[in-house]
Amino acid sequence: MATIVLARHVETEKNLRDIHGASGLASVTLRGQDQVAHLARTLRSRAVTLTAVVATPTPQAVSSARLIAGELQLPYEGELGLPAVHLGVAAGLSTAELRSAHPQAHRSIDLFRARVISAAELEIPASEAAKDLEKRLVGWWRTEGRKRCRDRLVVGSNSTVLMISHLLNGVLPTDSRYRYLATPNGTARMWREEADGWRAVPAFPQQSWPDVEQLRISSPDGAVAVTRHVPSWAASRRTVILIPGYFGSSRHGPYGLYNRLARAWSWQGFETLTVDPLGSGDSTPVFRDFTSEVRSIEIVSEWASRHGSSLLLVGHSMGGATALRARDQAGAENWLVWCLAPLCRLVDLSRVFLRGRQLDELHRTGRTYRHGLELRRDMIDESGAAWDAHCKDVDGVWLGGADQYTAGMDLTAIPTARVRVIEGADHNFSTNDSPARLLASTGAALTALTGPMPSTDQ
Template sequence: MAVIVLARHVETEKNLRDIHGPSDLASVTARGQEQVTRLARAIQAAAVGVTAVVATPTAQAVVSAQLLAGQLGVRYEGELDLPAIDLGVAAGRSTAELRTAHPRAHRSLDRFRTRVISAVDLDIPEAETARDLERRLVAWWRKDGRDRCPNRLVVGSSSTVLMLAHLLNGVLPSDARYRYLATPNGSARVWRGEGDAWSATPAFPRGSWPDIDQLRIASPDGAVAVTRHVPSWAASRRTIVVIPGYFGSSRHGPYGLYNRLAHEWAWQGFETLTIDPLGSGDSTPVFRDFTSEVRSVEIVAEWAARRSSSLLLVGHSMGGATALRARDRAGDQDWPVWCLAPLCRLVDLARVFLPERQLDELEHTGRTFRHGLELRRDMIDEAGAAWDALSENVGRVWLAGNDRYTAGMDLTPIPPDLQVTIEGADHNFSTNGCFPRLLASTSAALADMVGPMPQAGG
């Protein structure tokens, strides 16, 4: 049985400038060099029988293919006669330039890349149509592709990887299923078969990307509502569980923070679960306390761990303490914990978050109300105790530079090299354009967690 390993080229200067279509900007970045090494090691470890490397005809793909051939110790056989799609007025323009020069084309391309429309619905002046693309793609496969691709590592641009992935899956550009795939730079997937019968390992998710499922995970303590964001391209058995803070108790997060993170992390190949803790949102309406918060994480993490080779817990605000306690109760389970703007202790809440009137109420009655939610002293004390006892186990923490709530926190248990500050950010990472910087930083950290490719037999 033959094998095809299909990979997108590694990061180059073109990616940093966000240019669509053809470009000669092929200088590989430092991150791109790391991707070459990581991908070559994964291919070698997978023992998939690659005998040579070929590239589609873009400068970025050719450079990447040559570097990978050198790392793998196999020959580079040159370019395939499969040009990238002609994007008409979008070609050679950055997203910002296209938005200004051709708003209609920008909107159409954006809707395609967010999987709202299929290729046949694209509306970009002067661009190649789905029907024209289909004709040349099918002709190329019959004439050249089915002979040159098997037992090779095929390195392509975003659009050529999209063409080949769908072709191998039996989907042509005129099909409504021909939608954008999230193909991170330096990522690969394996197909096995021969002739025109190929199957991906593992199989692609059944729906369009991001494949979002709404779940209710049952337990004797109640059902936890979960939104599951599944990657379409990157072959992943790696899962992230996002744990909300007390006042960001919805699985959407304040200003949609958790949804936005989940969308982008799924793009990178990480199945991401956002949750409503028991007693909040669409979960079972039980009495909510710190124990129920921790139990909610355990219910979801245990469900995910049965299906995943690795699990990462990411807690926001008070969710950092919740994640740490759940990890501690899991015993020898390898569940790293990351924290975003942790706010877990009464001494920190008292500085700015709670006014004097609410602090007095909390002291004398054991509870107060904020934004219509009850906040109880016992819950704060338990969260604070968890943070004090376990914060030295935090794998990484992201702090918000303009977060008046967490300013002045004692973070001495966490080594400085594990602390990242997103300058200009507020507690919810929603101001001063800080979200892209948070995303870039977390994405770089996640890149180090990429697992091996599927083995030749599985």
């Protein structure tokens, strides 16, 4: 039974400059070299039988293929006769240059990358039409591709990986299903030949069209509203559950923080679920307390675990304590917990977050109000107890360097190596370029967690 493993080239100088289409910038970056080693380890761990490495004819794919072939100790058999898509006026321009020179073409590419439009709907002057692309792709596969790709690692550019993967899935460029796939540099997918064609391993999820799905997960305690961000290409075995803080209880997060994180992480291959806890957002409007917060995450975790995933719980603000308590109650030692700007204890809330009348009211009556939400002393005490009991076991903490709420926190129980600071960031990681730097830092940490290629029986 023949196998094809298809990989996107590793990071090169072209990626750093964000250039569209053809470019001779093929020098592999330090991160790209790490991706070479990681891809080789992944393929060896699955004992995939490959006879050689080939590349599509772009400088980035060729330089990457040569390095990967050396790492795998396989022969490099040269280039395939499948050029990348010609992007017309966009070719050779960075995103910023394209937006300035050809705003309509930039908008069209942006919509394609967001999976709003198909390849046939792209409007880029002087670019290759979908019908022409389809003709040469089918011709290439018939005359060269079927033979030269069998039992090979095929390293391609973004557009050639898209062409070949859709072709193997039975989708041609004029098909409305021919849409963008998020293919991170240095990631791979495998296909096995069957009597009637090729089967992707693992299979592409039905929900990847579109790649965001709205769910309501039912339970005897109520229904929890969830947004599921499904990876389209490099699927990981680990699912991420993003847990909001008490005052950022929407699945979107403050300033869209959770949406941005979920989209970026799913594009890295991690199915990511954002949650409205019971009593908030679109979930069942029950009485909200710390117990209902934890129960919400238990409901979502039980649902995700049934799909065979190991979990990473990421809690923002008071959600950090929720994540820690949920893992403890589940007794799931293989779950990981990360905390973003954890603000879980009364002593920390009292320094800046709650002051004056609100703090007096909390001590006197056991409750206070902020941003229209009731915050109770019993909830804070339970959250603080969960943090104190379990924070030493947290797997990662991200703090905002300009977060006045978490400044002065006692973090001595947490190993220093697990704490990262995003300088200049506020409590919601919304200041200046702090969202991008948080995405880069968490993305690098997620890359370190990426397991081997899923087994062929999935």
